[in-house]
Amino acid sequence: MRTVVAKFGGTSLADAEQFRKMRRIVEADPGRRFIVVSAPGKRFDGDEKVTDLLARCVERAAAGESCEPTLVLVHGRFREIMDGLGLEFPLEAEIARLREHLRGEVNPDWVVSRGEYLSARLAAAWLGYTFVDPEWCVCFDADGRLDAAMTRRTMGAALRPLQNAVIAGFYGADMDGRVRTLSRGGSDVTGSLAAAAVGADLYENWTDVSGLLAADPRIVPRAKTVPYVSYRELRTLSYMGASVLHTDAVMPVTGMDIPINIRNTDRPEDAGTTIVRKLPKGETKYPIIGVAGRVGMSVIQVEKVMVSDESGFTAVMLDILKNRRLPFEQCLTGIDTVTLVIRSDLLAPCKDELFEEIQRKLDPDYLGLTERLSMIAVIGEKGTESCDANVRVLQALARAGMPINTINQGAGKLNLLIGVPEEKYEEAVRAIYDTIDGPV
Numbered sequence: 223m224r225t226v227v228a229k230f231g232g233t234s235l236a237d238a239e240q241f242r243k244m245r246r247i248v249e250a251d252p253g254r255r256f257i258v259v260s261a262p263g264k265r266f267d268g269d270e271k272v273t274d275l276l277a278r279c280v281e282r283a284a285a286g287e288s289c290e291p292t293l294v295l296v297h298g299r300f301r302e303i304m305d306g307l308g309l310e311f312p313l314e315a316e317i318a319r320l321r322e323h324l325r326g327e328v329n330p331d332w333v334v335s336r337g338e339y340l341s342a343r344l345a346a347a348w349l350g351y352t353f354v355d356p357e358w359c360v361c362f363d364a365d366g367r368l369d370a371a372m373t374r375r376t377m378g379a380a381l382r383p384l385q386n387a388v389i390a391g392f393y394g395a396d397m398d399g400r401v402r403t404l405s406r407g408g409s410d411v412t413g414s415l416a417a418a419a420v421g422a423d424l425y426e427n428w429t430d431v432s433g434l435l436a437a438d439p440r441i442v443p444r445a446k447t448v449p450y451v452s453y454r455e456l457r458t459l460s461y462m463g464a465s466v467l468h469t470d471a472v473m474p475v476t477g478m479d480i481p482i483n484i485r486n487t488d489r490p491e492d493a494g495t496t497i498v499r500k501l502p503k504g505e506t507k508y509p510i511i512g513v514a515g516r517v518g519m520s521v522i523q524v525e526k527v528m529v530s531d532e533s534g535f536t537a538v539m540l541d542i543l544k545n546r547r548l549p550f551e552q553c554l555t556g557i558d559t560v561t562l563v564i565r566s567d568l569l570a571p572c573k574d575e576l577f578e579e580i581q582r583k584l585d586p587d588y589l590g591l592t593e594r595l596s597m598i599a600v601i602g603e604k605g606t607e608s609c610d611a612n613v614r615v616l617q618a619l620a621r622a623g624m625p626i627n628t629i630n631q632g633a634g635k636l637n638l639l640i641g642v643p644e645e646k647y648e649e650a651v652r653a654i655y656d657t658i659d660g661p662v
């Protein structure tokens with residue numbers, strides 16, 4: 223029998239009805255032995271996540287204010303789930319423990335982790351599975367950084383002997399036993415760590431969408447779900463702003479080749495998106511899997527005649543950025559020119575000083591700045607291999623009369639990055655989507 227790790231996100235466990243759906247999904251496949259859970263999320267627009275309520279308790283305690291009104295809300299969320307499912311659980315004692323902790327020396331991580339802890343306790347009772355506290359097996363170092371290698375060993379030892387288990391997401395503990403949390407959305411990472419630890423055949427990530435879309439649905443409402451995406455393509459998509467999965471969630475399973483399947487708890491019949499290292503044989507795939515982008519970019523252009531024949535010009539340029547701890551998005555070098563793409567919000571505070579320094583150290587013939595640009599990534603390991611796809615993308619942009627500021631494709635060819643003015647961003651995404659919406 224295959225082993226599946228199934229992680230359920232906050233909206234998938236927001237109330238008793240969602241817990242019921244979760245159990246139906248788990249029971250539909252005996253392979254779903256290890257279940258990782260988030261804290262209950264939003265039930266409707268404007269609702270609050272349990273984790274946000276707990277974070278507010280921390281803030282109030284630090285300000286010397288009463289946590290009671292917020293604790294009542296936290297209590298209410300779990301009570302509603304328990305009553306809706308007819309579950310017995312000593313919730314009041316747990317809330318009292320939380321109240322007590324907030325009156326003393328507060329560990330903020332412990333407080334915000336209680337959402338996942340209680341969610342996992344209830345899910346374990348509801349499924350009849352063993353509860354596993356990540357305090358015992360998700361390991362952090364003294365600086366609060368996740369120790370993935372140690373976690374894999376410890377978690378493997380904790381989970382392998384069990385027939386099934388529910389593991390709370392989002393937290394673990396350091397060597398001193400102090401609870402530490404991952405960054406927000408970190409239960410995705412716990413799921414991935416668990417999948418690696420038990421050597422799962424599949425890591426399912428159950429959420430509120432049916433997978434990754436080939437474009438932002440606010441720009442392209444008819445954007446299709448991408449059936450398969452490679453780990454590398456996913457990384458590019460996440461970098462460019464798609465936020466279905468925590469960016470760190472891929473790392474633990476990459477080396478082990480465990481596919482991640484994004485599924486929709488409200489539509490379990492949908493196949494979702496499967497994230498793989500390599501496409502399964504015989505599976506056809508659109509060569510370009512999607513288009514994504516970011517606005518708020520600036521481009522610095524430096525030109526100096528004959529500089530291509532000198533070495534070190536670009537190095538000086540990058541050194542200036544490094545010393546200012548100013549990261550850049552892209553660095554394009556041409557004949558006698560260097561172009562840097564930088565996030566405008568990071569550039570703004572030091573723009574004048576930076577330009578003065580470039581002028582002084584490099585004495586360029588031309589130093590220019592273009593602001594309010596967007597960067598569009600056309601993503602696809604296969605698609606961008608042939609120039610056919612690129613031709614079609616550029617033709618589509620030409621037809622739309624699109625002014626193109628930069629074009630960048632490295633030898634890796636995973637994506638083609640195109641800079642267009644910010645006000646043309648959505649139009650450009652739509653034009654590109656129309657051309658990639660089908661095999662190229």
Ligand code: ASP
Binds near residue numbers: 261
């Ligand atoms: N509950 C945490 C959050 O809201 C972690 C998670 O859901 O993955 O960020």
